[in-house]
Amino acid sequence: MISSDRMAAVDENAEALGVPRKQLMESSGNAVARRVRDLVDPGASVAVVAGRGNNGGDGFVAARFLDDYDVTVHLLGRAGTIATDIARENWEALLRSEYDAREVRDSRDLDFGTPDLVVDAMLGTGVAGEPRDPERSAVEAVNATDAVVLAVDVPSGVDADTGEAVGVAVEADHVVTFHDRKPGLDALDADVTVADIGIPPAAERFVGPGDLRAPRRDPDSAKGDAGRVFVIGGGPYTGAPALAAQAALRAGADLSFVAVPESVGTPIQGYAEDLIVQPYEGERLAPEHVDGLVETATSYEDVVVLGPGLGTADETLAAVERFLESFDGRAVVDADALSVVPEVETDAALVCTPNRHELAEMGGPDAADLREAAGEIEAFAADLGHVVLAKSREDVVTDGERTRICRAGTPGMTVGGTGDTLAGVAAAMLATREPFDAACVAPYVNGRAAELLAESRGDGLLASDLLDAIPTAIWGER
Numbered sequence: 001m002i003s004s005d006r007m008a009a010v011d012e013n014a015e016a017l018g019v020p021r022k023q024l025m026e027s028s029g030n031a032v033a034r035r036v037r038d039l040v041d042p043g044a045s046v047a048v049v050a051g052r053g054n055n056g057g058d059g060f061v062a063a064r065f066l067d068d069y070d071v072t073v074h075l076l077g078r079a080g081t082i083a084t085d086i087a088r089e090n091w092e093a094l095l096r097s098e099y100d101a102r103e104v105r106d107s108r109d110l111d112f113g114t115p116d117l118v119v120d121a122m123l124g125t126g127v128a129g130e131p132r133d134p135e136r137s138a139v140e141a142v143n144a145t146d147a148v149v150l151a152v153d154v155p156s157g158v159d160a161d162t163g164e165a166v167g168v169a170v171e172a173d174h175v176v177t178f179h180d181r182k183p184g185l186d187a188l189d190a191d192v193t194v195a196d197i198g199i200p201p202a203a204e205r206f207v208g209p210g211d212l213r214a215p216r217r218d219p220d221s222a223k224g225d226a227g228r229v230f231v232i233g234g235g236p237y238t239g240a241p242a243l244a245a246q247a248a249l250r251a252g253a254d255l256s257f258v259a260v261p262e263s264v265g266t267p268i269q270g271y272a273e274d275l276i277v278q279p280y281e282g283e284r285l286a287p288e289h290v291d292g293l294v295e296t297a298t299s300y301e302d303v304v305v306l307g308p309g310l311g312t313a314d315e316t317l318a319a320v321e322r323f324l325e326s327f328d329g330r331a332v333v334d335a336d337a338l339s340v341v342p343e344v345e346t347d348a349a350l351v352c353t354p355n356r357h358e359l360a361e362m363g364g365p366d367a368a369d370l371r372e373a374a375g376e377i378e379a380f381a382a383d384l385g386h387v388v389l390a391k392s393r394e395d396v397v398t399d400g401e402r403t404r405i406c407r408a409g410t411p412g413m414t415v416g417g418t419g420d421t422l423a424g425v426a427a428a429m430l431a432t433r434e435p436f437d438a439a440c441v442a443p444y445v446n447g448r449a450a451e452l453l454a455e456s457r458g459d460g461l462l463a464s465d466l467l468d469a470i471p472t473a474i475w476g477e478r
Ligand SMILES: NC(=O)C1=CN([C@@H]2O[C@H](COP(=O)(O)OP(=O)(O)OC[C@H]3O[C@@H](n4cnc5c(N)ncnc54)[C@H](O)[C@@H]3O)[C@@H](O)[C@H]2O)[C@@H](O)CC1
Pocket: 007, 008, 010, 011, 024, 025, 028, 051, 052, 053, 054, 055, 056, 057, 058, 083, 084, 122, 123, 124, 125, 126, 127, 128, 129, 130, 131, 132, 133, 135, 152, 153, 154, 178, 197
């Protein structure tokens, strides 16, 4: 089962892996034609009713695979308004080769005769709202025929995710959908087949540009703002919390607060004027600081980063435990704070970011190659009840049910501090995405940032160099 957002991401990932959309369209159209062959005999009359998006493009391709049928293609609207290059190219290919392909410029001219089969290629996953004319009239005309109706991907007017129709919708007898079932198709009274269109499994397995670009939809948390990040770290170390907080800003957070012992507040503020330092008394985090921190984080709905530079003093780990017991928001847990997570009952949604050694100390698999241990890491995350982003050359990201691999990055990233920038990026992502998605995208961004610097910095990369490259890794390419 695949949602339309995820499908769009996978499709873009496939393109990045060298399987362009136009190739997928060729496979989709071919699959539609094969289904036509199953349903009606050669010589039968087939009307392809096509919209101006890629769903229509699939229909244009299908026509080329049906030369032993009596095929007419009806484009709803003017060819000049075809929305994508690949659909337009396939339309023009029909014209140049003298297929019977017509523009329907006015819904009153809609006449596709009395075909044996109608291919509904009007609207697919790109539909927004109820079908407008000419599609609306065409949907009604298709429903009024006696022809067998084969819908491409999803019956036009039906929402692929919910199965609902806001206005008119095609009553399809058959649906050929691509790559994987769409959740909305189960609700329909139609026979559904799934066609393999050659999307490599790697497009789903590996985090890619599609994951980054996918709509950031999270009805529970996204309130239209990019979020405040609250880093609880520092004491024995000062660089780590500052890097995490700055990375969060570079990845789009509106504000970055750093709660640190007053002993290190001044140096941390000195690193960057963009950070808002909130000092508490003493030299390290202790249980007496926790209530105030929980209150701040809760009242502002901050995404918390817990751990960078905290150290391992007993009272600090007790404070981490106490924090997690009473906090019920979202947090990235990193570094020294990780060892507490398996012991604690918390209502918070956590993204845990252990390296190989921290993962083993948490009770996860002790493996030299994390990717090979992905199954065990998934089982560990299921047990833990939190998202695990296990960092290595190839990161393993899992919520206990789904697992993805992130291959982005460079050898130069073994330098200290890249884990801190990762935690900050993850927090910024967590403000607008659900935890698993945020955990997939964060190492991709951090790794891409390093890749952008590979030529100029090589093995001399510093974690602080990544800060500048993070915005380009997110928004700058394409
Ligand atoms: N995502 C993928 O991986 C693949 C997608 N393919 C096809 O591409 C389709 C999605 O293509 P698109 O994103 O171009 O979208 P669609 O072709 O589903 O629809 C977009 C077009 O319809 C118009 N439109 C939107 N809402 C409308 C409404 N309410 N009334 C009238 N017109 C409306 C838009 O202006 C646009 O021109 C899929 O359903 C599938 O058929 C396949 O080619 C293969 C791979």
